[in-house]
Amino acid sequence: MAPRSAGKNAESSDKVGVICRALRRAIIEQALEPGAKLPEDSLGERFGVSRTIARHALGQLAAEGLVELRRNRIAVVATPSWQEARDAFDIRIELERLVVRQLAGKLTKPQIATLNAHVDAEDAARDGTDAVSIRLATEFHILLAHMTNSPILVRYVSEVAYRCCLTLSLYSRPHSSECAINEHRAIIAALVKGDEAKVMALMHSHLDSVASRALVAPAPQRGRDLLDILAPYADEGGSERVVKLPKVVRVR
Amino acid sequence: MAPRSAGKNAESSDKVGVICRALRRAIIEQALEPGAKLPEDSLGERFGVSRTIARHALGQLAAEGLVELRRNRIAVVATPSWQEARDAFDIRIELERLVVRQLAGKLTKPQIATLNAHVDAEDAARDGTDAVSIRLATEFHILLAHMTNSPILVRYVSEVAYRCCLTLSLYSRPHSSECAINEHRAIIAALVKGDEAKVMALMHSHLDSVASRALVAPAPQRGRDLLDILAPYADEGGSERVVKLPKVVRVR
DNA sequence: GGCCGCCAAACTGCATGCAATTCAGGCGCT
DNA sequence: AGCGCCTGAATTGCATGCAGTTTGGCGGCC
Numbered sequence: 001m002a003p004r005s006a007g008k009n010a011e012s013s014d015k016v017g018v019i020c021r022a023l024r025r026a027i028i029e030q031a032l033e034p035g036a037k038l039p040e041d042s043l044g045e046r047f048g049v050s051r052t053i054a055r056h057a058l059g060q061l062a063a064e065g066l067v068e069l070r071r072n073r074i075a076v077v078a079t080p081s082w083q084e085a086r087d088a089f090d091i092r093i094e095l096e097r098l099v100v101r102q103l104a105g106k107l108t109k110p111q112i113a114t115l116n117a118h119v120d121a122e123d124a125a126r127d128g129t130d131a132v133s134i135r136l137a138t139e140f141h142i143l144l145a146h147m148t149n150s151p152i153l154v155r156y157v158s159e160v161a162y163r164c165c166l167t168l169s170l171y172s173r174p175h176s177s178e179c180a181i182n183e184h185r186a187i188i189a190a191l192v193k194g195d196e197a198k199v200m201a202l203m204h205s206h207l208d209s210v211a212s213r214a215l216v217a218p219a220p221q222r223g224r225d226l227l228d229i230l231a232p233y234a235d236e237g238g239s240e241r242v243v244k245l246p247k248v249v250r251v252r
Numbered sequence: 253m254a255p256r257s258a259g260k261n262a263e264s265s266d267k268v269g270v271i272c273r274a275l276r277r278a279i280i281e282q283a284l285e286p287g288a289k290l291p292e293d294s295l296g297e298r299f300g301v302s303r304t305i306a307r308h309a310l311g312q313l314a315a316e317g318l319v320e321l322r323r324n325r326i327a328v329v330a331t332p333s334w335q336e337a338r339d340a341f342d343i344r345i346e347l348e349r350l351v352v353r354q355l356a357g358k359l360t361k362p363q364i365a366t367l368n369a370h371v372d373a374e375d376a377a378r379d380g381t382d383a384v385s386i387r388l389a390t391e392f393h394i395l396l397a398h399m400t401n402s403p404i405l406v407r408y409v410s411e412v413a414y415r416c417c418l419t420l421s422l423y424s425r426p427h428s429s430e431c432a433i434n435e436h437r438a439i440i441a442a443l444v445k446g447d448e449a450k451v452m453a454l455m456h457s458h459l460d461s462v463a464s465r466a467l468v469a470p471a472p473q474r475g476r477d478l479l480d481i482l483a484p485y486a487d488e489g490g491s492e493r494v495v496k497l498p499k500v501v502r503v504r
Numbered sequence: 505g506g507c508c509g510c511c512a513a514a515c516t517g518c519a520t521g522c523a524a525t526t527c528a529g530g531c532g533c534t
Numbered sequence: 535a536g537c538g539c540c541t542g543a544a545t546t547g548c549a550t551g552c553a554g555t556t557t558g559g560c561g562g563c564c
Contacts, residue, residue, distance in 0.1 A: 014323060014517080015517090015518085016311075039544085039545065039546090040545075040546070041544085041545070041546095044519095049518080049519085050518060050519045050520070051519085051520090051545095051546085052304065052517090052518060052519065052520090053517090053518070053519090055308075055546085055547090056307075056308060056311055059268075059308055059311055059312060060311060060312075060315055063312055063315040063316070064315070065404065065407070071266060071525090071546085071547085072524085072525050072526060072545080072546055072547075073525095073526070073527095073545090073546080074526090074527095074544095074545070074546080075546095083402075084402070084403065084404060087402040087403075087404045087405060088404055090350060091347070091350065091404060091405060091408060094346045094347065094349070094350050095343065095346065097346070098342060098343065098346050150335075150336070150339040151336065151339075152317065152336060152339050152340055152343060152412075152415070153339060153343060155317070156343060156408060156412075160404075160408075163404070266547080267547090267548085291514085291515065291516090292515075292516070293514085293515070293516095296549095301548080301549085302548060302549045302550070303515095303516085303549085303550090304547090304548060304549065304550090305547090305548070305549090307516085307517090323516085323517085323555090324515080324516055324517075324554085324555050324556060325515085325516080325555090325556070325557095326514095326515070326516080326556090326557095327516095
């Protein structure tokens with residue numbers, strides 16, 4: 001219970017951080033869809049900074065996997081493959097099991113209140129847009145991570161949760177949030193009760209159900225995926241082996 | 253076994269990537285100790301690039317937790333607290349259990365050969381410097397992660413493994429590698445045999461033993477830790493509440 | 505001697521400029 | 535009409551320059 005460093009991470013007080021946070025939020029609220037272009041100029045202009053800063057922000061987001069950066073090409077919002085989405089959920093399950101394992105029976109009263117308040121907010125937002133519900137649902141998990149007081153865990157859970165959001169907006173159109181909210185409440189209850197095994201199982205099944213609701217089919221063909229299919233053949237090895245094909249595929 | 257995208261990540265073909273890799277390696281080989289200063293100028297000069305690029309590289313490494321970036325201050329190699337070290341190992345254990353779970357019984361012959369060759373290399377390096385053994389031991393784990401063909405898993409395992417290296421160089425001076433090598437061999441054997449539960453247990457105990465060998469004591473006082481102890485009291489909240497104290501503490 | 509404040513050097517924060525590359529659309533050819 | 539080339543506009547890669555901040559050491563003062 002001893003307060004560890006809740007330290008601000010590297011990006012939190014400068015303009016780069018502002019841009020990162022704004023873009024992250026735009027991405028998880030699906031205002032920016034996967035594949036959306038992010039030119040440095042436009043970003044810089046929009047946020048009132050120079051390209052240098054916008055570029056740096058894109059670098060950070062790329063390191064988090066939210067943005068794809070290819071040399072000499074416009075940055076785009078990442079478009080994870082179905083398999084990557086699945087992988088992200090697998091990792092997320094393990095990380096969040098770790099979170100609730102550390103938290104079981106150790107929550108303070110104010111923490112419990114905070115969690116309940118958050119779920120209430122999720123409830124209240126049920127008749128709002130999907131974007132907001134998704135964001136709130138994700139933030140619930142990040143909130144839990146924060147309560148471990150482990151900056152590393154916070155970072156990884158946040159990142160992977162954002163990535164999962166991204167895949168949700170790619171592979172699952174309808175978002176039914178009521179059940180998720182109930183599951184959140186169940187998790188809080190089990191955490192308070194301190195039943196470690198139970199809460200780990202709950203979290204597991206919660207995430208697993210979100211994942212399987214979202215990632216139902218391997219969906220080999222969906223939307224603009226032709227390039228994804230081609231990608232593995234094109235980017236193998238270090239030496240820019242380029243697949244030569246007639247320019248048939250056109251994105252957007 | 254279908255080959256997924258083994259895609260190069262964002263940083264791998266430009267000068268930024270070169271600097272990042274060089275610094276990462278220098279850090280895990282302890283050529284750069286925790287706390288070492290990394291001025292943008294010097295880096296740029298050393299690598300023949302401008303400050304802009306060096307700065308960008310530092311940003312990436314900061315995102316990975318290897319470097320600490322404080323506004324208007326020289327970047328330094330990260331100095332994780334003991335608790336952060338412990339957290340990193342906890343996360344690492346979960347992630348690597350996931351790795352070997354995915355890999356159990358699914359290794360191809362060439363993969364097995366690669367792994368064996370690597371452990372042989374570890375063996376051969378036993379009478380070299382500690383730095384090299386540590387690096388090789390870490391690379392064994394990253395090699396395993398690569399074989400899952402999951403770029404996300406590779407990224408997280410690599411990051412957290414590097415962080416653990418960093419803590420090793422902080423909190424544990426002597427490095428006994430023989431047992432680690434044997435444990436690596438045992439893991440390979442169990443992977444080949446396909447015994448999922450066994451290999452997960454092996455990996456768990458392997459990492460746990462490394463961790464407990466390294467992080468024996470809570471070590472509240474060790475080296476330069478005064479600042480770490482003070483940190484939680486100083487950096488709480490967003491608004492730069494600075495602890496005012498006579499300049500007694502001096503680092504280096 | 506020890507402590508405080510000041511000042512120059514060092515360093516970062518950021519914008520801008522130039523070269524190189526990619527992109528898009530039009531033109532000519534078949 | 536369809537296909538390919540070619541050119542200008544858009545965009546990135548990177549270095550440099552300037553302004554603001556920190557650092558560390560020197561001199562003065564107690």
